[in-house]
Amino acid sequence: MGLDGLGSSSYGPEAALTILIPLGALGLVYLGPVMGCIIALLAILYFSYRQTLAAYPTSGGAYAVAKENLGEYPSLLAASALMIDYVLNVAVGVSAGVGALVSAFPSLHPYILPLCLIVVAFVTLANLRGTGEAGWLFALPTYLFIVCFLGVIAYGLFRIVTEGDPTPVVAPPPLAAATGAAGLWLLMHAFASGCTAMTGVEAVSNGVGSFREPVIRNAYITLTIIVVVLALLLGGIAAIATSFNIGAMSQTEEGYQSVLSQLIGAVVGFNTFYYIAMCSLLCILCLSANTSFVGFPRICRMVAADGYLPKGFAQPGRRLVFTAGILFLSGFASLLLMVFGGITEKLIPLFAIGAFLTFTVSQAGMVVHWRRQEVKQPAKLAMNAVGAVATGVALLVIMLAKFTEGAWITLVAVPVTILLLRAIKSYYDGLDRELRQSGPIVLEEVEPPTVLVVTESWNRLSERAIKFALTLSPDVVAVHLVRLGGPENDEGEKALREKWHIDVEEPVAAKGLRPPRLMLIPAPYRELHEPLLRLIEKLDADAPERQVAVLIPETVKEKWWQKILHMNRAGNLRKQLLKFGGPRLTVVTVPWRLSRQEG
Amino acid sequence: MGLDGLGSSSYGPEAALTILIPLGALGLVYLGPVMGCIIALLAILYFSYRQTLAAYPTSGGAYAVAKENLGEYPSLLAASALMIDYVLNVAVGVSAGVGALVSAFPSLHPYILPLCLIVVAFVTLANLRGTGEAGWLFALPTYLFIVCFLGVIAYGLFRIVTEGDPTPVVAPPPLAAATGAAGLWLLMHAFASGCTAMTGVEAVSNGVGSFREPVIRNAYITLTIIVVVLALLLGGIAAIATSFNIGAMSQTEEGYQSVLSQLIGAVVGFNTFYYIAMCSLLCILCLSANTSFVGFPRICRMVAADGYLPKGFAQPGRRLVFTAGILFLSGFASLLLMVFGGITEKLIPLFAIGAFLTFTVSQAGMVVHWRRQEVKQPAKLAMNAVGAVATGVALLVIMLAKFTEGAWITLVAVPVTILLLRAIKSYYDGLDRELRQSGPIVLEEVEPPTVLVVTESWNRLSERAIKFALTLSPDVVAVHLVRLGGPENDEGEKALREKWHIDVEEPVAAKGLRPPRLMLIPAPYRELHEPLLRLIEKLDADAPERQVAVLIPETVKEKWWQKILHMNRAGNLRKQLLKFGGPRLTVVTVPWRLSRQEG
Missing domain, CATH: 3.40.50.620 (HUPs)
Incomplete structure (x- = not known):
């Protein structure tokens, strides 16, 4: 659980830096402030989501919160945004993982798309067979990732403090000359891209049902760990990238190196540790893609139980339906990867929209929740209101900044999905009306056939x-x-x-x-x-x-x-x-x- | 119709020459006599089959003849040999066609197996979609093939006559030094291999139902044309190969050239004509593979009508069953190609057994047929008896010579198939006995359920x-x-x-x-x-x-x-x-x- 959140810390800073490419070396100056904004937003999200968890200890996902507090359409908005994001999460996680792989082994660069599709196929097969109780299999790369990257960041910061202006062990590729000027627009772009780093937070509240007792305490701890680690990673990456002059490269470029790859190279060089760290990064990103395969059937089950999806999805343990869900997920993710050539930076705009839509709907639902309580808790209401406004503003920024870069696809897909869900519901409702029995049986002549x-x-x-x-x-x-x-x-x-x-x-x-x-x-x-x-x-x-x-x-x-x-x-x-x-x-x-x- | 017969003329001589490889240049001396025997056998077959066609003008295939004259087991023997041979015909035709292709384009040599599988897939798809009435599509390459190769042979013979000891335009690869001595055993081998050239003759009598009126006359004409062209090709190829020192090469060898490829090269050189001729050869071999897709469902229908195969196969126009038959055919052919690496010379021993089994059974059936006639026709009886004995002897020779080279596979597959057919029949018979109604309905108490x-x-x-x-x-x-x-x-x-x-x-x-x-x-x-x-x-x-x-x-x-x-x-x-x-x-x-x- 929450692997999502950690995986996204790797492509968040990367995405923000990608936007700053046109500024050349100058861009790094702005990285600190942009990351500061993102971390502030993260903090707001953290406190708002703590409250959501406390209020909805059993499955406090955006869909459930919106359904109870905001009514049908907002809940469908949350549901379709979530469903679309689960698909995108697979595509983004896998493509970022493959990005890490081609950074470590540049000779694989021409095969980004085939590698992505192979990884999707592998994850799909593993899920079709059933992953079972392989808890340690998930835990190991997560801990390895945390240890490796927090270690590198700590060492990097130590070098910055002791050496003043440290020389990179392996110099990152030189930054291009500035081709554009820094403007509010560009910074908004960078902020919007960096926000992807937060996409994993929602996963905790959706998956709260699977925590051990005491549920809330465990969910709190997980959320706290994720947010703290995420903040440390984001802050650390920003600081080190600034000091070591690390900028993003386009993934389509020959010799592409992801920001994290450059960062480890600069701090400790391309040694065994580098390969271990990159391997843990690849694993954690694939695992973050895997969370979709857990979350997608769960949201489908909830939505189907309310009659918005075929009834079969509401029954746990229906093999055929489960298979259909997984194939749908991996099929669409593969399609997205093919359309965008497996390039992470192109997929991210689509992804961020969905995530911030659900954040905003969920927080807005919480505001209504607090207003409806008999015992008023103005502090909690205020916290969620701040959360709703902050994520809402971020959503607006992302929509504006990223509209032409693919965000429009999500903005079209969400209403289409809502219409589809409504159509299914109204079919079932009509059927129900047609079959409803009122009054006693009417017997005509009883004559043998x-x-x-x-x-x-x-x-x-x-x-x-x-x-x-x-x-x-x-x-x-x-x-x-x-x-x-x-x-x-x-x-x-x-x-x-x-x-x-x-x-x-x-x-x-x-x-x-x-x-x-x-x-x-x-x-x-x-x-x-x-x-x-x-x-x-x-x-x-x-x-x-x-x-x-x-x-x-x-x-x-x-x-x-x-x-x-x-x-x-x-x-x-x-x-x-x-x-x-x-x-x-x-x-x-x-x-x-x-x-x-x-x- | 009969494309089979022409296609087989290309791999027959090739197969015979392959066996003579160990003799080196000396082997060519024996090619003439071996081919002579084969042509003599062909002549016997021709006259016997003319009689079969006359006696069984509607579908005189070996199965029908054996069923009427020899009883259940011989007819099942013919049926299973035929079914197995239809599968092998696909494999052999396609692999020989690809052999022609790689002779013309040696750079394709490493891809023999993939090419074979692609051709099988292509033929399968074409048949699944239904080939329709594309008569000219079939006729064009056939005429082209006949014109090209009879032309080359005529020109080659002309050069032999006029030049005495003609110089090849493109010298065929030098023949290896003799590594073995000529013995009766080796010549039997060569004869057995060369007999494959005759495998197409049976197709005419199986397909006689599809000829236009007057059926018998048209079938006669077709049979005559096939046999004459086949004999001319075989004789001509033997004569030219001997004069121009053309020997067979192993298909697994780098720079492989089929005998026909060497032959055209030696007579006219590698010019445009060469490529046209080789192209017509490729087409005719693929089309000869295609005859299986017509013949296999037909024999299945006949066998199913007698209850030896699932009843569904007996109904014409059942899409599902038709599809099942085609997929079975191409699946097994692909399997065979994979097992034998797409090498024609390895598939041929399996093929020849099935073909000569059906020849012998069919001729033996005809002998019984003539004996049962009220008006005795001793000449006709004698003709078919000669045919039965000759093909029977050839079958024995092939079995002995080729047993260890793969013929045992066919000799195992035939009885297994017969057992399967019998098992299906006895299931249906049992069912029939169980359900048969004898006597009036027995009514117990008629009480509503x-x-x-x-x-x-x-x-x-x-x-x-x-x-x-x-x-x-x-x-x-x-x-x-x-x-x-x-x-x-x-x-x-x-x-x-x-x-x-x-x-x-x-x-x-x-x-x-x-x-x-x-x-x-x-x-x-x-x-x-x-x-x-x-x-x-x-x-x-x-x-x-x-x-x-x-x-x-x-x-x-x-x-x-x-x-x-x-x-x-x-x-x-x-x-x-x-x-x-x-x-x-x-x-x-x-x-x-x-x-x-x-x-």
């Missing part, structure tokens, strides 16, 4: 079906499907009618029952249902109020090879009759268990 | 089901599936029972009918059928003779999105009940058409 027994030849299967039909209704018609007409078939028909008379009509009449009629109708292969439906229409015309039940004898296939050896004709016929038959048609399936039928 | 109506909530769906159930039987039980027990559910239960009393029991009793009972049974999700089956068992214990009908209301999904929005719970429940329910259980499906239900 006409029972049609479908046979292809006169054998024990059809004998059993006829016997059963006689128990249901006195009006039984055996419909014998004949392949093709023609003169020679006429004789077969005559023989069949005679056999029918002796074998069926006479014994039934002897029992004092009305003997079943035999009807021969020609039916070409594969279209058994059409002549049957025509016959039923005719029967309907004769007795418009009468129900019609079609009896289909079906062999039960218990072994896989029986499925191959028998064509599923009975099943197909049933499907067609149900689909095209009128409202008074019912299909009765009489099973015949092969080779252990008793009677 | 107990009808269980499965409901999950009391709505219009269940109302309709209850109303229908009342028309079938006075003994109706509504089974309400309850999710989970517990104290709060007890109250829900009480409310439900009260509602049931007012809404159902009272109105039904007022009509003078026995009111349906309400039973509440707890059922966890996904396992609806288990508690139901337990209930049915209990009912069975109470009234062991009584039939039980389970009524399941099912919403009819007419749109694809409805299938997503509704889980197919009714369908799953029906499947489970049919599978696990006792012999007296029947399932009734009451359809509910969404949003246009009338009553």
Whole structure:
């Protein structure tokens, strides 16, 4: 949990520095203040989210908070922003991880996109198989990452303090000459990009249900650790990057080095430690992508339980649905990676929008929550209000700064998703209204139905079906499907009618029952249902109020090879009759268990 | 039709020469006599098959001939040999075609296997889409091939006659020094390999149904053309290869040149004509692979009509079955290509066995055919007897010479296939015996069944089901599936029972009918059928003779999105009940058409 938050600390500063590229070396001057703003925002978020956790100890995600306090549309806004962000989180995490990889091994640079797709495929397969309880597998790279990077930052700061103006062990690539002037606009851009560093915070409140007892305390601790580590990393990176003259490079450039890669190189050089640290970075970013595979089904389940997604998603443990969710997630993430060539900096604008949308909706929901409480807690209300305003302003800045760089995609996708969720909900609502029963049962004439027994030849299967039909209704018609007409078939028909008379009509009449009629109708292969439906229409015309039940004898296939050896004709016929038959048609399936039928 | 026969003329001589490699230049001396034997055998085959065509003008394939004249097992032998050979024909045709390609473009040599697989995939896709009536598409490369190669051979022979000892335009690679001595064994090998050239002849008699009227005349003409062209090609290739010192190379060798490639190079050089000729060779070999995709479904249809393959294969135009056949064919061919690395010379031993098995069985069948005729035709009988003996001897030679080189695979696969076909037949026969009806219907007590109506909530769906159930039987039980027990559910239960009393029991009793009972049974999700089956068992214990009908209301999904929005719970429940329910259980499906239900 919260791996998201740590992973994002690596691409946050990177994204901010990328925006400052046009300023050249001058840009670094502004890095400190921009990071300061981001850390301040982080602090506000921290305190607001502490309150959310306390108020909603069981799953205090933005969707739940918005649903309770703000009503349907804000909750759908939060839900769709979250769902879209889970997809983007996979794409961003994987592409940043691959960015770390190609920094360490520059020869892999031409293969960024294929590497991204391979990592997505790998994570998908691992999740399809079920990751199980591999807690240490997740914990190890996380601790390694924290130790490595806090260590490097501490050592870097130590060198800055002791050496004054330290010489990098491996000099970072020289910064380009300034090609633009610093303006408020550019700084807003940098701020907007750096904000991505905070995207992981929401994960804690969504995942609060999976913490151990005492839940709130554990969630508090996790949130605190994440925010403190994140702040230390952001601040440290900003300080060191400024002192060592480290700027961002475009990921599309040959010889690309991520900011963190340059940073370790400058502080300690490209030694074994460097490779360990970069490896932990790759792992943590892939794991942060993995959190989506936990979070996405969870949000889908919540939304489906309210009827905004197919009901199947609301049932835990439905293998097929679970698989569908994972494939949807990895499919869309792969698509995004392909569209943007696996370049992190291009994906980030899309991502930040969704994250800050959910922040703002969630905080706004909390404000309403506090207002509704009987015991007023103005301090808490104020805190969440500050949070809502701060994240709202940040959202506006991001929207303005990043609109043309891809943010518009998210801004289009969110309402489209909302419309889709609404459409699903209104379908279920309509169905509910249609089926709702009010008042007692209305009985018309209770008359036994006409029972049609479908046979292809006169054998024990059809004998059993006829016997059963006689128990249901006195009006039984055996419909014998004949392949093709023609003169020679006429004789077969005559023989069949005679056999029918002796074998069926006479014994039934002897029992004092009305003997079943035999009807021969020609039916070409594969279209058994059409002549049957025509016959039923005719029967309907004769007795418009009468129900019609079609009896289909079906062999039960218990072994896989029986499925191959028998064509599923009975099943197909049933499907067609149900689909095209009128409202008074019912299909009765009489099973015949092969080779252990008793009677 | 018959493209097979022409395609095989290219790898026949090649295969024979490959065997002669160890003899070095000396081997060429023996090529003439070996080819002579092969052409003599071809002549015998030609006259025997003419008689087969005349006697069985509608589909005179080996299976049909053997079935009529020799009985079950010989016909199955022919059928399985034919089916296996259709698979091998794809593999051999494609690998020989790719061999021609890499001869023309030696830089493609490392990619033989991938190229083979791509060609198989291409042919498969074309056949899945349906090749339609593209007659000219097939005819053009065939005519081109005939014109090119007969032209080259004629020009080569002309040069031999005029120049005496002609100099090759492009010298073929020098022949290796002799590493072995010529012996009868080696010549038998060469003969066995060269016999592959004849594999295409059977295709004409299998495909005779698709000729235009007058069928026999057209089949005669085709057969004659194929055999004459084949003989000319074989003889010409042998003569030219001997004069120009052309020997075979191993396809695995770098710089591999097929015999035909060397031959054109030696006679006319590597000019534009060379590339046109090689291109026509590639096309004709791919088309010869394609004949399998026509022939394989046809033989499957014949065999399935007799009950030796799943009945579905016997129905023309069943898309699914057709697709299954094509995928089976290309899957196995690809597997063979992968196992043998796409090398033609390794596949040929497997292929020749199957072809000569069918020749021999078919000829033997014809001998029996003539013996059974009232008007004796000793000449015809003798002709077919000669054919049977000659192909039988050739089969023996091939088996002996090629056993360790892969022929054993075919010799194992044929009986395995026969056993499988027999097993399928005996399954169908057993089923037939089990279901056969003898004598009149036996009626015990005709008593209406107990009808269980499965409901999950009391709505219009269940109302309709209850109303229908009342028309079938006075003994109706509504089974309400309850999710989970517990104290709060007890109250829900009480409310439900009260509602049931007012809404159902009272109105039904007022009509003078026995009111349906309400039973509440707890059922966890996904396992609806288990508690139901337990209930049915209990009912069975109470009234062991009584039939039980389970009524399941099912919403009819007419749109694809409805299938997503509704889980197919009714369908799953029906499947489970049919599978696990006792012999007296029947399932009734009451359809509910969404949003246009009338009553």
